[in-house]
Amino acid sequence: MKNLLNLFFPKVCPGCSAHLGDYEDYVCLECRHELPLTNFHFNGDERVKNVLYGRVPLEHATSLLHFSKKGIVQQLLHNLKYRGQEDVGLFLGKWLGQELKNLEAYRNIDLVVPVPIHKAKMRKRGYNQVHKFGEEIAAALQVPFNNKILQKRSSTKTQVFKDRLRRLDTDKSTFRVADENELKGKHLLLVDDIITTGATVEACAQVLLNIEGVSLSLATMAMTD
Known part of the structure; x- marks a missing residue:
């Protein structure tokens, strides 16, 4: 068949x-x-964590792939975000999830939370490109996945091709938490497609880490070189 x-x-x-x-x-x-694997979570490289040094106190942070313009990773993420190829997120989530589940650093994750997209973009695209990526990681770690708890208030343009200064100006009030009580005391794994300056992660972290007892780790599909 x-x-x-x-x-x-x-x-x-x-x-x-x-x-x-x-x-x-x-x-x-x-x-x-x-595919240009980073192996950050295997070799102790804290490059992703260092992007947010002094801004976001991350417990652990990693990216699966290196991103470079006109490279294969850019093609994959373009197909994922703009051509409806959600299986890219599924594929990368399974890959990273299988690697993280065997690492002590990620065994105390309580909940996987994706960086949300605005409802207007959701209507246009039909899906959040990070959803399946996060679901697969959550399944591998055997923890819940919640794509409703973190919400985006306003629509912003994609971060990848913005210049550095404009990315750093990401509105800090862009995100909100639907139910803070659900997150109290939990170690969250925030997942996103790509990290550049870390502005989006910082904006998410500002609302998540304001909740009592929350600690935060990060996993992304790729990191810009």
Whole structure:
């Protein structure tokens, strides 16, 4: 049946658009081998944490991939955000989740929370590009995933291609928490697609860390070089 479906509705790699083989899952083997893994969570590299040094007290922080303009990761994230290819988030979430679940640093996570998008963007796109990524990580860590608790008040343009100063001017009142009591005393893992200057994470952290007993860690699909 799978071969018959592939004959009429062939699956293509979101990285290079080549048809996927029977044993390839979401990304072709060639693109998978080309993905620039950071291995931050394995080698103790605190580069992601250092982006927010002095601004957000993170317990742990990591990114799965290095992001560079015109590279394969940019292509993957573009397909995820603008071409409806949600399976990219699923694929990357499964990958990172399987790695984090074996690490002591991530075994005391209580809840996975995605960086939200505004309801206007949700209506236009139809999904939050971080949703499946976060769901897969939560499943691997065997903790709940909550995409309703952190909400975005106002719509802002994408951060990736903004200049540094404008990214740092992200409105600190952009986000709100629906029910603070649900988060009290918990270690949250905030998940996002990409970290650049950390302005979006900082804005989220300002409302999350204002809740009694909350501690915060971060995991993203990619980090800009």
